[in-house]
Amino acid sequence: MSSSAVEEVFADKLLNDWLSGVGLGIEYTRAEGNELYFVDESGREVAVVDYVCGFGSLIFGHHDREIVEHVKSVLDSQIPVLAQLSRQPRSNEVAVALNAIMRREIPDAEHGYSAVFANSGAEAVEICMKHAELERQARISTLVDELKAHVQEVREAVRSGRATLSENRYVQADGPADDGDAFESLIAEVERRNSAVLSRGPVNLALEHAFHGKLVASIQLTQNPQWRTPFTSLAASTRFVRADQPEEIKAAVEDLRESLLDVVLDDGAVTVVERDFPAIGAFFVEPVQGANGMRPVTAAAARAIREVCDEVGCPLVIDEIHSGMGRTGAFLASSHMGLRGDYYTIAKSLGGGIAKNSVALVRQDRFRPEFEVIHTSTFAKDGFSAAIAVKVLEMLEADDGRVYTTAADLGERLLAMLNSVKADFPEVVSAVNGIGLMIGLEFTDQTSASAEFIRDKARSGMLGYVLAGYLLREHRIRVLPVGPAANSVRFEPSILLTDADIARTESAIRDVCRILRDQDEKSLVQ
Numbered sequence: 001m002s003s004s005a006v007e008e009v010f011a012d013k014l015l016n017d018w019l020s021g022v023g024l025g026i027e028y029t030r031a032e033g034n035e036l037y038f039v040d041e042s043g044r045e046v047a048v049v050d051y052v053c054g055f056g057s058l059i060f061g062h063h064d065r066e067i068v069e070h071v072k073s074v075l076d077s078q079i080p081v082l083a084q085l086s087r088q089p090r091s092n093e094v095a096v097a098l099n100a101i102m103r104r105e106i107p108d109a110e111h112g113y114s115a116v117f118a119n120s121g122a123e124a125v126e127i128c129m130k131h132a133e134l135e136r137q138a139r140i141s142t143l144v145d146e147l148k149a150h151v152q153e154v155r156e157a158v159r160s161g162r163a164t165l166s167e168n169r170y171v172q173a174d175g176p177a178d179d180g181d182a183f184e185s186l187i188a189e190v191e192r193r194n195s196a197v198l199s200r201g202p203v204n205l206a207l208e209h210a211f212h213g214k215l216v217a218s219i220q221l222t223q224n225p226q227w228r229t230p231f232t233s234l235a236a237s238t239r240f241v242r243a244d245q246p247e248e249i250k251a252a253v254e255d256l257r258e259s260l261l262d263v264v265l266d267d268g269a270v271t272v273v274e275r276d277f278p279a280i281g282a283f284f285v286e287p288v289q290g291a292n293g294m295r296p297v298t299a300a301a302a303r304a305i306r307e308v309c310d311e312v313g314c315p316l317v318i319d320e321i322h323s324g325m326g327r328t329g330a331f332l333a334s335s336h337m338g339l340r341g342d343y344y345t346i347a348k349s350l351g352g353g354i355a356k357n358s359v360a361l362v363r364q365d366r367f368r369p370e371f372e373v374i375h376t377s378t379f380a381k382d383g384f385s386a387a388i389a390v391k392v393l394e395m396l397e398a399d400d401g402r403v404y405t406t407a408a409d410l411g412e413r414l415l416a417m418l419n420s421v422k423a424d425f426p427e428v429v430s431a432v433n434g435i436g437l438m439i440g441l442e443f444t445d446q447t448s449a450s451a452e453f454i455r456d457k458a459r460s461g462m463l464g465y466v467l468a469g470y471l472l473r474e475h476r477i478r479v480l481p482v483g484p485a486a487n488s489v490r491f492e493p494s495i496l497l498t499d500a501d502i503a504r505t506e507s508a509i510r511d512v513c514r515i516l517r518d519q520d521e522k523s524l525v526q
């Protein structure tokens with residue numbers, strides 16, 4: 001039944017009205033390769049070149065034949081799809097394949113990565129948040145045990161007269177005269193202050209314009225205020241820092257620094273010293289920022305971020321959910337800039353365009369094995385998704401990495417075309433960014449445009465969607481804006497994109513640039 005035959009609407013009412021308002025209210029009826037299809041008023045099937053591709057989830061395109069045939073054979077063989085708490089060797093098969101690829105892309109990597117599977121990207125991000133907290137709690141527990149042992153040692157020294165207690169800022173000057181009582185008063189104050197620090201949760205670090213998902217905890221790592229701020233009371237907070245400002249990152253870490261008070265003996269005198277407390281949970285980084293115009297992190301920023309994590313001792317989580325799986329011309333986009341992670345997240349194309357699948361990879365020497373039991377999800381590690389993941393990873397690595405080369409080559413051609421448009425329309429196109437098949441084009445600010453329709457759409461943050469509606473209507477090309485910067489369009493096609501598609505896209509983008517240059521608002525009104 002097509003949606004037009006449904007009388008009552010219980011889903012997407014607001015969304016569908018909004019989509020129609022910007023010219024994106026299309027019901028696609030078929031998908032194949034790099035194209036989506038809909039049926040027009042005359043009953044004709046119309047092809048649309050798809051540059052959204054599931055927000056970068058379709059490196060092999062829609063319904064890749066090899067994947068579909070594999071899926072059919074898997075289902076015909078009646079593999080156990082849901083057999084939780086039994087031996088599921090295919091999960092380890094996926095993990096083995098992922099580790100082999102990572103060893104190839106991170107040549108001097110000294111460690112393997114333990115895999116924890118989930119159903120969505122945000123879930124993989126939240127697995128990393130939870131595992132980082134296990135690590136942090138273990139560090140805190142070790143520190144607290146040390147402090148307790150020190151208190152006991154000093155207490156015995158005070159009682160045996162081997163230690164003296166000088167006046168200090170933690171005990172009132174007119175406090176108890178007796179050293180023993182004064183010591184206990186000191187300990188009480190130290191423990192009061194320490195318990196205040198111990199009661200606080202972690203603060204995470206992320207880059208400005210970060211996008212790491214929209215679940216309760218991961219939304220706090222996604223900077224877009226409209227999506228994040230209604231829920232700040234529900235989860236750990238994030239300090240957002242600018243990737244290209246290493247000093248700012250160091251200053252943020254310094255500002256977040258916390259310490260616990262430790263009581264020690266210094267040449268027979270009871271002394272209170274500060275001990276670093278692990279206040280930071282983890283540093284989350286997308287190698288290519290999807291919601292920041294597809295801007296890659298620079299190699300210099302990668303080094304600074306790695307240094308900070310090494311100094312703080314917190315895990316560096318490299319979020320490859322959008323940039324991974326070959327999209328940028330390598331399995332890991334982070335391999336381009338030499339960004340080395342302690343944890344990684346992978347999703348989107350891992351499902352082959354058919355299933356939902358994601359995985360969090362934790363460096364084995366940091367992995368806490370109990371996590372396998374304390375974190376579970378009904379559909380995670382299901383046999384169907386795992387069978388597809390094995391196939392997709394095989395396809396990515398086949399023919400000496402032909403897919404990566406294709407993505408890199410196609411991306412260069414697409415980037416060159418868009419940069420040629422930018423060169424010819426400098427007053428309309430402000431930036432073209434990205435690597436491989438993860439590209440964003442930004443239009444110049446139109447909030448002061450002379451044409452009222454264009455000005456109003458820009459001011460309401462809808463211009464990118466209106467331009468996408470125009471490209472769909474007039475050129476049968478599907479794009480969408482990139483993140484909150486709505487005066488932009490994303491290009492994240494499959495490796496099936498053709499030179500003819502690129503040529504057609506050039507003509508379409510030049511048409512849009514002409515409209516903006518000439519403020520030809522009439523063309524944009526549906």
Ligand SMILES: Cc1ncc(COP(=O)(O)O)c(C/N=C/c2cc(O)cc(-c3ccccn3)n2)c1O
Binds near residue numbers: 055120122212321322
């Ligand atoms: C780096 C990164 N980390 C975690 C996630 C979350 O993955 P899930 O969506 O699978 O939970 C994503 C998934 N990205 C989704 C995305 C990325 C994007 O740039 C825009 C939109 C989007 C989707 C719908 C409407 C508007 N915007 N969605 C990601 O790109």
